[in-house]
Amino acid sequence: MARARTxxxxxxxxxxxxxxxxxxxxxxxxxxxxxxxxxxxxxxWDVYAPFAIHGIDEAMGLKTSRVPLLCGILGLSGAGLGYxxxxxxxxxxxxxxxxxxxxxxxxxxxxxxxxFGVIFTSFTALLSMMAFNRLPMWHHxxxxxxxxxxxxxxxxxxxxxxxxxxxxxxxxxxLLEKCGGYNVDLVED
Amino acid sequence: xxxLHPDELTARRLAGDEPPADRARKFDPVTKDxxxxxxxSVRAPLxxxxxxxxxxxxxxxxxxxxxxxxxxxxxxxxxxxxxxxAGIMILYLAITGVGVWGLNNQVDWAWDITNFVFWIGIGHxxxxxxxxxxxxxxxxxxxxxxxxxxxxxxxxICAATYPGIHVGRMWMAWMMFPIPNANAIWPNFRxxxxxxxxxVSTYGTVSLLFWYMGMIPDFATLRxxxxxxxxxxxxxxxxxxxxxxxxxxxxxxxxYGALSVGWRFSSRHWQHYxxxxxxxxxxxxxxxxxxxxIVSFDFATSVLPGWHATIFxxxxxxxxxxxxxxxxxxxxxxxRELYPNMKDLITVRHLENMAKIILVxxxxxxxxxxxxxxxxxxxxxxxxxxxxxxxxxxxxxFAGEDGKYAPYWWAYWSMIxxxxxxxxxxxxxxxxTSAFWIFVVSFLVTIxxxxxxxxxxxxxxxxxxVPGEWGMFxxxxxxxxxxxxxxxxxVTLFMLFLRFLPAFAMSEIKNCLPSxxxxxxxxxxxxxxxxxxxxKPAPAGGGHH
Numbered sequence: 001m002a003r004a005r006t007x008x009x010x011x012x013x014x015x016x017x018x019x020x021x022x023x024x025x026x027x028x029x030x031x032x033x034x035x036x037x038x039x040x041x042x043x044x045w046d047v048y049a050p051f052a053i054h055g056i057d058e059a060m061g062l063k064t065s066r067v068p069l070l071c072g073i074l075g076l077s078g079a080g081l082g083y084x085x086x087x088x089x090x091x092x093x094x095x096x097x098x099x100x101x102x103x104x105x106x107x108x109x110x111x112x113x114x115x116f117g118v119i120f121t122s123f124t125a126l127l128s129m130m131a132f133n134r135l136p137m138w139h140h141x142x143x144x145x146x147x148x149x150x151x152x153x154x155x156x157x158x159x160x161x162x163x164x165x166x167x168x169x170x171x172x173x174x175l176l177e178k179c180g181g182y183n184v185d186l187v188e189d
Numbered sequence: 190x191x192x193l194h195p196d197e198l199t200a201r202r203l204a205g206d207e208p209p210a211d212r213a214r215k216f217d218p219v220t221k222d223x224x225x226x227x228x229x230s231v232r233a234p235l236x237x238x239x240x241x242x243x244x245x246x247x248x249x250x251x252x253x254x255x256x257x258x259x260x261x262x263x264x265x266x267x268x269x270x271x272x273x274x275a276g277i278m279i280l281y282l283a284i285t286g287v288g289v290w291g292l293n294n295q296v297d298w299a300w301d302i303t304n305f306v307f308w309i310g311i312g313h314x315x316x317x318x319x320x321x322x323x324x325x326x327x328x329x330x331x332x333x334x335x336x337x338x339x340x341x342x343x344x345x346i347c348a349a350t351y352p353g354i355h356v357g358r359m360w361m362a363w364m365m366f367p368i369p370n371a372n373a374i375w376p377n378f379r380x381x382x383x384x385x386x387x388x389v390s391t392y393g394t395v396s397l398l399f400w401y402m403g404m405i406p407d408f409a410t411l412r413x414x415x416x417x418x419x420x421x422x423x424x425x426x427x428x429x430x431x432x433x434x435x436x437x438x439x440x441x442x443x444x445y446g447a448l449s450v451g452w453r454f455s456s457r458h459w460q461h462y463x464x465x466x467x468x469x470x471x472x473x474x475x476x477x478x479x480x481x482x483i484v485s486f487d488f489a490t491s492v493l494p495g496w497h498a499t500i501f502x503x504x505x506x507x508x509x510x511x512x513x514x515x516x517x518x519x520x521x522x523x524x525r526e527l528y529p530n531m532k533d534l535i536t537v538r539h540l541e542n543m544a545k546i547i548l549v550x551x552x553x554x555x556x557x558x559x560x561x562x563x564x565x566x567x568x569x570x571x572x573x574x575x576x577x578x579x580x581x582x583x584x585x586x587f588a589g590e591d592g593k594y595a596p597y598w599w600a601y602w603s604m605i606x607x608x609x610x611x612x613x614x615x616x617x618x619x620x621x622t623s624a625f626w627i628f629v630v631s632f633l634v635t636i637x638x639x640x641x642x643x644x645x646x647x648x649x650x651x652x653x654x655v656p657g658e659w660g661m662f663x664x665x666x667x668x669x670x671x672x673x674x675x676x677x678x679x680v681t682l683f684m685l686f687l688r689f690l691p692a693f694a695m696s697e698i699k700n701c702l703p704s705x706x707x708x709x710x711x712x713x714x715x716x717x718x719x720x721x722x723x724x725k726p727a728p729a730g731g732g733h734h
Contacts, residue, residue: 027704027705027706028706028707030707047456050406050410051459051697051705052462052696053705054700054707056456060457062456062457067461067464067468071472075472085367086378089375089376090379093375094374094375096377098380101379111479111483115388118475119391119394121468122399122473125469126402129464135451138447138450148453149417150417151454152409152413152454153242153410153414154242
């Protein structure tokens with residue numbers, strides 16, 4: 001995916017264009033429009049909806065999220081760390097005879113190994129979700145757009161970035177309208 | 190030129206120019222509000238009143254953005270003063286010592302640990318609703334999960350107070366944590382008390398993460414609504430204080446904006462978000478089952494008759510879910526009476542489902558009580574049998590010729606009445622679909638679950654092996670007021686939650702509306718077509734040029 005901007009577009013007022021957004025009436029319309037945008041070969045575009053439309057990731061052709069993989073790796077590492085920590089405390093740093101059991105017996109460490117695993121998995125889930133999504137990002141061109149802000153209520157929006165190699169002010173507009181989009185508008189950067 | 194919206198009326202509704210009509214519904218004695226449907230092929234609506242996606246936003250954001258009823262401030266004044274009692278009592282305890290409580294050398298765990306287990310148990314319903322019901326794809330959870338998760342966190346806060354203050358020298362409470370200290374002492378990882386510390390702090394942290402992550406999109410909705418109002422009218426809207434030139438909406442835009450971490454409802458974001466949410470639900474499920482299991486180890490790994498039982502972990506977990514659901518209902522039944530339109534979100538079917546869970550878990554708890562007796566008899570241990578008969582069960586009017594009876598028999602029988610007998614009314618549909626009776630039973634169950642912990646802790650301790658260990662426990666006013674204070678803390682935090690945070694998971698509720706389905710083409714019937722993915726795309730609206 002080419003990150004570099006191939007061409008810089010400007011509005012009639014001279015503002016740099018971030019992309020082009022269109023509204024859609026229903027989740028169904030948005031879903032079908034997403035399929036068409038995907039098939040048209042766009043890469044730097046996104047569907048904005050007040051909730052996760054069921055199956056939209058397939059309609060957009062998104063790759064599977066790697067959040068679960070990271071959670072698995074870090075969760076198990078956390079559990080391992082929990083064991084090592086308890087072993088170090090009970091066997092190395094402060095060995096203490098309790099009920100005549102071996103210092104490093106793993107059985108009584110299980111509850112805390114589990115808790116370590118859980119806490120690592122949970123933090124990984126939240127933080128990797130934010131990292132993959134590049135959040136926190138309090139400033140974004142779309143968030144300055146009055147009509148876009150209604151997405152958080154009940155609007156459905158598709159926005160194609162001008163950085164997309166297939167972006168073309170006329171062609172993209174025509175495609176968005178053909179997919180059922182209305183209120184097609186440029187978004188200033 | 191962009192195309193016009195295909196449907197003029199929908200456009201007006203979406204723009205908020207067409208307020209939803211007041212849809213008065215008739216109350217049917219059989220289907221109640223229309224959600225009690227016996228036909229399994231008919232899906233009961235989750236949100237009543239034919240609400241659009243925008244209606245859901247308006248109703249839920251309205252709880253935060255509009256002034257609450259006139260009842261709010263007086264009620265908040267009362268509960269926050271009650272909450273302050275806890276602070277005063279803890280201060281008094283700190284400067285005087287644990288002697289201000291009624292516990293003694295014989296009963297050395299009493300109300301402190303009773304209240305700790307009581308509160309930590311309350312929290313379990315929240316995690317059960319948000320995690321286990323999420324994995325089971327129970328969509329009705331969406332309208333109660335946020336409040337239940339909030340309740341979990343507030344209950345954990347109340348619970349965590351007690352271990353901290355009951356250690357006596359509470360300024361040494363940090364020694365519970367495995368951190369390097371000047372004496373080079375490390376805690377004993379073989380102790381269930383340390384497991385408990387880890388379990389409860391993990392539980393609190395994970396519940397907080399889960400709760401916060403669920404609220405990110407809803408914070409963004411509140412942020413956007415405030416920003417839109419400011420865009421429309423930069424100098425309008427109420428001020429924070431009359432003499433302060435800061436608008437409430439400016440404050441909302443900044444605070445909710447910061448909390449929303451710049452969420453912009455991108456589907457690429459939703460994809461990672463949903464996966465992360467599922468993982469949190471998946472990991473919270475064993476967590477919620479483990480927390481109360483570990484709490485029960487505090488007792489079960491000891492050798493005290495009445496505590497030393499292998500049934501404790503599942504018995505505690507069932508009891509925790511039981512008591513937690515009762516608390517959710519105790520909070521939500523008054524809330525749905527007091528807040529406008531909340532009955533459309535929390536329908537009679539929600540109440541009925543929770544009543545069914547109370548019936549099931551209450552019967553499980555009843556089974557556990559019976560099984561404890563069976564094992565006490567079957568084990569042949571006289572100490573074990575005597576704990577059940579002479580520490581708990583025997584009322585004075587049934588005492589034999591030796592005149593021996595259980596001094597705390599009234600606590601035991603209150604527990605049996607509240608926990609085992611009272612939920613049995615939910616076998617009858619009329620009771621489990623009546624908000625009034627559900628509230629009454631929930632109240633009894635909450636009392637009963639408190640008594641359960643009191644029975645387990647105090648009655649097992651007060652007459653142990655030798656008569657030198659025998660003694661009665663009576664609570665002092667400090668005991669009683671500290672507990673009352675934590676109830677105040679709990680209710681105060683819950684009222685603040687309803688006032689300032691999105692009390693319902695908006696984006697999840699919207700996703701459960703029939704119109705949110707990608708296969709719903711607005712044919713007016715509101716039913717699902719059940720198409721599979723990849724079917725031929727329908728003409729989208731058809732209004733474009």
